Amino acid sequence: MKARLKFTKTGPIRFVGHLDFMRTLQKLFRRAGIPVAYSEGFSPHQNFSIAAPLPVGTTSEGDYLDMQLTHAFDKGELASLLAKANQAAPPGVRFLTARILEEGETAGMAAVAASSYVVELQDSLVDAGILQAFMDQEQILVLKINKKGKSKEQDLRPGILAFDLEDGKLHMTLATGSVFNIKPETVLSLLLEFAGTPAGQDVHYRVHRTELYRQADGKLVPL
Incomplete structure (x- = not known):
């Protein structure tokens, strides 16, 4: 069993x-x-x-x-x-x-389709307007390097399923799994770059996962 x-x-x-x-x-x-x-x-x-x-x-x-x-x-x-x-x-x-x-x-490792996170920033580096403008982009590109050292741009926008700012904390739901796997740290880095945060600036934050999801009848449900 x-x-x-x-x-x-x-x-x-x-x-x-x-x-x-x-x-x-x-x-x-x-x-x-x-x-x-x-x-x-x-x-x-x-x-x-x-x-x-x-x-x-x-x-x-x-x-x-x-x-x-x-x-x-x-x-x-x-x-x-x-x-x-x-x-x-x-x-x-x-x-x-x-x-x-x-x-x-289906086993959990194969069934997982998305994860939700809360990211707590020590400093107020992002406001609701910046977050909305970030999400309004048609593409959110990141450079990926494979095991052979070849680089390729990947559009993360379809995999950012939800992104909100509540009580100064970022709440995000991201695609997770073997086909499309997005790390919250990657999204945060791209958001801060979009917001104009200097590249060398020390940014203190904490990431907390709140749930894992699978697909059921076209909807995301807890694993």
């Missing part, structure tokens, strides 16, 4: 890289007695995966992992597993929800 767990990653643990964070989760599940199935082969490992790994330093209240369990559970038993996981979790990690995946349901 497969389950999908939603969890947070806040506080100092945001500075732990993806591989070390995966090891932290493995130890957590063992301590909590969560019956995670193991992969087959020469070097078996716990069979779970994170839908969209966070960059170091980014916090989240909307991350997900898919987990293969050794046997079937009902909703009540799954809620009990969630409570056990929270008891064993380190500071900053909290499991919010768990649901049983339907047979044949």
Whole structure:
């Protein structure tokens, strides 16, 4: 049976890289007695995966992992597993929800289509007028360099699905996934350049992910 767990990653643990964070989760599940199935082969490992790994330093209240369990559970038993996981979790990690995946349901890593973020700037470098003018552009181009060192311009505008300024914070929803993947730091950099912020100016900001989405009937819904 497969389950999908939603969890947070806040506080100092945001500075732990993806591989070390995966090891932290493995130890957590063992301590909590969560019956995670193991992969087959020469070097078996716990069979779970994170839908969209966070960059170091980014916090989240909307991350997900898919987990293969050794046997079937009902909703009540799954809620009990969630409570056990929270008891064993380190500071900053909290499991919010768990649901049983339907047979044949697409894995989180493949299903994720968009992410929403809140970006908090220490200085008021952008106002609503600048943001509107930025979004009114027909194209928002960024130079991409591939593994072979070749450069190519990419238009990010179709992948910036929502972008607003509320209470001095930037709220953005961006395309996420293997086909079109936009980082909030890239959008912020382009916005500040558009706003005329000097290239060498130190800009202090924090990025917080609020949700991951998949497509369902032509709409974005939480993963």
